[in-house]
Amino acid sequence: MTAMIGQQQPRLLLQRLVREGRVPHALMLLGPTGSGSLALGIWLSRYLQCSQNQVMDGPCEACNACRKSGQMIHPDIHYSYPTIGTGAVSTDFIKQWRTAVLSNPYIDLNEWLQSIGAENKQGNINRDECNAIIKKLSLRAFEGKYKVLVMWMPELLGKEGNRLLKLIEEPPEQTQFIFVAEGTEEILPTILSRCQLVKVDRLSDVEVSEGLQAWRQVGAERARQLSFLADGDFRQALFLADNADNDDSAFMLDWLRRCWRGYGPELMEWTDQFAKMGRENQKQFIQYCLHFLRELNVLAATGREDLRLPENERATARNMVKVLTVDKIAQLAEMLSENEYYIERNANPKILFLDSSIRLHQIMKL
Numbered sequence: 001m002t003a004m005i006g007q008q009q010p011r012l013l014l015q016r017l018v019r020e021g022r023v024p025h026a027l028m029l030l031g032p033t034g035s036g037s038l039a040l041g042i043w044l045s046r047y048l049q050c051s052q053n054q055v056m057d058g059p060c061e062a063c064n065a066c067r068k069s070g071q072m073i074h075p076d077i078h079y080s081y082p083t084i085g086t087g088a089v090s091t092d093f094i095k096q097w098r099t100a101v102l103s104n105p106y107i108d109l110n111e112w113l114q115s116i117g118a119e120n121k122q123g124n125i126n127r128d129e130c131n132a133i134i135k136k137l138s139l140r141a142f143e144g145k146y147k148v149l150v151m152w153m154p155e156l157l158g159k160e161g162n163r164l165l166k167l168i169e170e171p172p173e174q175t176q177f178i179f180v181a182e183g184t185e186e187i188l189p190t191i192l193s194r195c196q197l198v199k200v201d202r203l204s205d206v207e208v209s210e211g212l213q214a215w216r217q218v219g220a221e222r223a224r225q226l227s228f229l230a231d232g233d234f235r236q237a238l239f240l241a242d243n244a245d246n247d248d249s250a251f252m253l254d255w256l257r258r259c260w261r262g263y264g265p266e267l268m269e270w271t272d273q274f275a276k277m278g279r280e281n282q283k284q285f286i287q288y289c290l291h292f293l294r295e296l297n298v299l300a301a302t303g304r305e306d307l308r309l310p311e312n313e314r315a316t317a318r319n320m321v322k323v324l325t326v327d328k329i330a331q332l333a334e335m336l337s338e339n340e341y342y343i344e345r346n347a348n349p350k351i352l353f354l355d356s357s358i359r360l361h362q363i364m365k366l
């Protein structure tokens with residue numbers, strides 16, 4: 001299992017609780033997508049079971065328990081997560097779950113559901129799963145100190161969560177609940193009120209950047225740029241690093257220069273290239289431009305120079321604010337967001353971006 005990144009603060013808190021044997025029996029880790037709340041939940045489940053947890057700051061990775069938990073096959077760590085299909089329970093999908101989480105514990109709900117073939121179906125944690133949990137946790141621990149349940153996305157329990165109330169309120173001995181959620185709004189208040197909440201913040205740019213260097217051997221400068229784009233979401237950062245054959249930065253700067261000059265054949269040539277990129281790359285390119293515009297807006301509105309942009313883009317940004325007001329930047333951002341919407345719906349990218357290039361030229365020159 002790959003080491004998790006960042007989250008120093010909640011980790012220190014949990015370390016202390018484990019060391020002192022004071023972990024509340026129902027914890028709810030709350031963090032946005034890509035913050036690593038699931039990674040943290042799994043880390044805690046492993047740390048609890050580790051035979052060296054009184055002397056180590058995390059799973060020792062060497063003891064019998066750690067070797068099993070590292071492969072997600074520890075008999076006293078149970079996982080519960082959204083599934084699809086009537087009567088389906090988590091263990092029906094345990095192989096896919098292990099594969100998905102071992103390769104990326106920063107996975108999000110949509111990615112998970114797609115990996116089990118959900119297509120347009122909504123996932124949930126259903127009645128049968130709740131009954132299965134009650135059954136599992138009523139057994140004695142096989143070999144661990146605790147019976148741990150890691151439940152990811154309790155938001156999708158809905159009213160079925162009521163079935164677990166009694167278990168959470170009067171848990172069998174040595175039972176540990178670790179809920180991992182993104183927000184509190186969709187969770188039953190009756191469950192929420194029985195849990196100790198632990199907040200997991202967005203990762204900092206530095207943490208994302210260091211994580212990328214460690215996980216994907218990305219160079220420091222590239223990692224820094226990707227961290228700006230990912231905005232604290234490590235899942236997004238990994239996606240960008242894994243799908244970064246195209247250099248969006250150079251392509252965008254080239255586009256902006258051509259739009260500034262407004263010479264027709266040059267614009268046509270650029271839109272031809274753009275059309276060949278394919279839809280996913282086109283959408284990523286638009287996201288890239290929107291990030292640039294957000295930073296440009298900061299510069300135009302406040303004059304602040306500490307932009308989250310690479311140096312060559314900062315230079316371009318400084319030139320562009322000479323001709324673009326906050327109003328004009330907003331117009332551009334709106335145009336690009338609309339383009340993303342049209343591209344999603346199979347608009348012709350050539351026509352769309354030729355038109356946008358001309359509009360961009362007019363907005364800059366007016």
Ligand SMILES: [Zn+2]
Nearest residue numbers: 050060063066
């Ligand atoms: Zn261990």
